[in-house]
Amino acid sequence: MTAHGTRAGEDADDLDVEEALALVNTRDHRSGRPDHSRRPDHSGRSAGERGGGTGHPHHRDTAWADARAVAERAPRHGARSRTGFLTPVPVPLGSALGLTLAAPLTALTDLPSFDTSAMDGWAVSGPGPWDVREQGVLAGHAEHAPLTDGEAVRIATGARVPPDTTAVLRSERGRTDDKGRLHATAADRPPHTVSHGQDIRPRGQECRSGDQLLPVGTLVTPPVLGMAAAAGYDTLMAVPRPRAAVFVLGDELLGEGLPHDGLIRDALGPLLPPWLRALGAEVTEVRRIGDDEQALRDAITGCDADLVVTTGGTAAGPVDHVHPTLRRIGAELLVDGVQVRPGHPMLLARVRDGQYLVGLPGNPLAAVSGLLTLAEPLLRTLAARPAPEPYALPLRDGVQGHPYDTRLIPVALRGDRAVPLLYNGPAMLRGVAAADALAVVPPGGSGPGTETELLDLPWASGGIGVCFT
Numbered sequence: 001m002t003a004h005g006t007r008a009g010e011d012a013d014d015l016d017v018e019e020a021l022a023l024v025n026t027r028d029h030r031s032g033r034p035d036h037s038r039r040p041d042h043s044g045r046s047a048g049e050r051g052g053g054t055g056h057p058h059h060r061d062t063a064w065a066d067a068r069a070v071a072e073r074a075p076r077h078g079a080r081s082r083t084g085f086l087t088p089v090p091v092p093l094g095s096a097l098g099l100t101l102a103a104p105l106t107a108l109t110d111l112p113s114f115d116t117s118a119m120d121g122w123a124v125s126g127p128g129p130w131d132v133r134e135q136g137v138l139a140g141h142a143e144h145a146p147l148t149d150g151e152a153v154r155i156a157t158g159a160r161v162p163p164d165t166t167a168v169l170r171s172e173r174g175r176t177d178d179k180g181r182l183h184a185t186a187a188d189r190p191p192h193t194v195s196h197g198q199d200i201r202p203r204g205q206e207c208r209s210g211d212q213l214l215p216v217g218t219l220v221t222p223p224v225l226g227m228a229a230a231a232g233y234d235t236l237m238a239v240p241r242p243r244a245a246v247f248v249l250g251d252e253l254l255g256e257g258l259p260h261d262g263l264i265r266d267a268l269g270p271l272l273p274p275w276l277r278a279l280g281a282e283v284t285e286v287r288r289i290g291d292d293e294q295a296l297r298d299a300i301t302g303c304d305a306d307l308v309v310t311t312g313g314t315a316a317g318p319v320d321h322v323h324p325t326l327r328r329i330g331a332e333l334l335v336d337g338v339q340v341r342p343g344h345p346m347l348l349a350r351v352r353d354g355q356y357l358v359g360l361p362g363n364p365l366a367a368v369s370g371l372l373t374l375a376e377p378l379l380r381t382l383a384a385r386p387a388p389e390p391y392a393l394p395l396r397d398g399v400q401g402h403p404y405d406t407r408l409i410p411v412a413l414r415g416d417r418a419v420p421l422l423y424n425g426p427a428m429l430r431g432v433a434a435a436d437a438l439a440v441v442p443p444g445g446s447g448p449g450t451e452t453e454l455l456d457l458p459w460a461s462g463g464i465g466v467c468f469t
């Protein structure tokens with residue numbers, strides 16, 4: 001975990017991290033101080049909002065862990081690919097960060113590809129003193145004439161040593177006398193001799209052409225890009241980024257300004273594209289669609305993205321068009337409701353072979369829950385990325401559970417504890433905006449100190465390079 005100090009309090013000089021945390025862990029707006037005395041209703045909802053009143057799981061709802069497994073496996077059951085990942089393509093190095101190698105990285109050259117000076121100094125042949133050749137050897141220049149025994153030539157780090165060089169003498173370990181002859185002087189290392197091969201990087205020291213440097217499946221990180229370039233690559237065979245389109249539904253949404261007249265700001269249009277990118281997707285389209293069934297249908301059927309993400313319209317209200325539209329276009333529902341709070345109306349469908357749709361609920365934290373439950377594992381399989389190592393930390397404070405459903409609760413990490421954050425109701429982003437992770441709270445809840453599974457937010461760790469591109 002990184003950057004605990006760079007979250008909520010970043011641009012407030014007099015706010016330390018604990019105070020920043022307090023901003024999302026108190027409801028006492030006037031004092032701004034944490035109020036640990038209150039035991040909040042962590043659901044942030046009234047009893048009437050829970051589970052349609054009964055609290056019982058809906059008959060179609062999939063258990064949370066099963067829903068993630070279905071999403072992870074879904075692409076493997078398509079006709080196009082048994083592995084589930086997208087067809088690898090050659091990708092220029094400059095675009096390959098965050099992708100997965102689809103072929104082993106095999107050296108296209110010896111490294112170093114010639115005997116190289118490791119230091120600035122002189123290439124020497126045989127024991128000293130040496131006669132110094134007039135013209136020196138710089139890096140990037142063609143091969144020089146062989147040295148004869150007793151001869152030296154000025155050489156720069158990285159330059160190719162002339163044939164018959166026996167060692168390189170560093171500039172600080174040699175001096176030339178008034179006749180221009182070079183002597184080894186290393187005061188720290190008597191006797192003043194130069195051992196054979198000293199400060200020469202021999203050709204092939206790191207690898208020989210044809211050696212496997214990295215296996216298939218390696219995540220392309222900055223050092224992998226550097227290694228690939230050094231080994232002679234201009235492009236890498238990699239699994240491309242899955243292409244994702246985002247359709248934001250709802251007549252009540254504003255693209256700018258203050259809420260007014262029952263209209264509210266669209267929070268998901270700004271939130272989802274960068275989050276999807278952080279999960280490894282290329283976002284090809286973000287479109288606001290009103291509560292218009294035909295427009296939704298046209299948008300889905302006209303879209304060639306690997307993943308369509310819709311927001312809102314998943315429930316059973318009069319303008320909730322996602323289910324009817326999926327039925328009409330013959331999509332196969334793979335997950336239709338999940339035993340998780342928030343976000344239980346989320347769904348996953350196969351629109352056609354090779355194209356999936358994740359229907360996120362409209363409530364913003366419910367949408368985040370759907371993103372991590374369904375979109376993250378699906379994108380991971382499409383992009384051939386490994387599952388993150390599961391990990392758990394004890395909760396600092398207990399979290400009230402739902403009787404039947406898993407709860408996902410924003411937490412901040414403080415040392416080796418996860419601090420549950422308030423403002424975690426389905427319509428709220430205040431908690432998750434200050435969070436490092438979401439805690440997976442099982443049905444029934446977790447007491448203080450209970451080891452609890454955490455889902456990292458991609459920018460808190462592990463999101464190397466794929467974040468914020």
Ligand SMILES: Nc1nc2c(c(=O)[nH]1)N[C@H]1C(S)=C(S)[C@@H](COP(=O)(O)OP(=O)(O)OC[C@H]3O[C@@H](n4cnc5c(N)ncnc54)[C@H](O)[C@@H]3O)O[C@H]1N2
Nearest residue numbers: 052250265266267268312313314315320360361362363366
């Ligand atoms: N009778 C029932 N009603 C609802 C149930 C239920 O079980 N029975 N479940 C509730 C839960 S839980 C959720 S979550 C929502 C899911 O609703 P939808 O996916 O159909 O979403 P909408 O109705 O379109 O919107 C819900 C809520 O979120 C606001 N919203 C929508 N999009 C955005 C956006 N892009 N940015 C910010 N806010 C957004 C919208 O205005 C609504 O307030 O259904 C409950 N109802």
Ligand code: MOO
Nearest residue numbers: 342343344366426
């Ligand atoms: O519980 Mo809903 O699923 O508000 O998000």
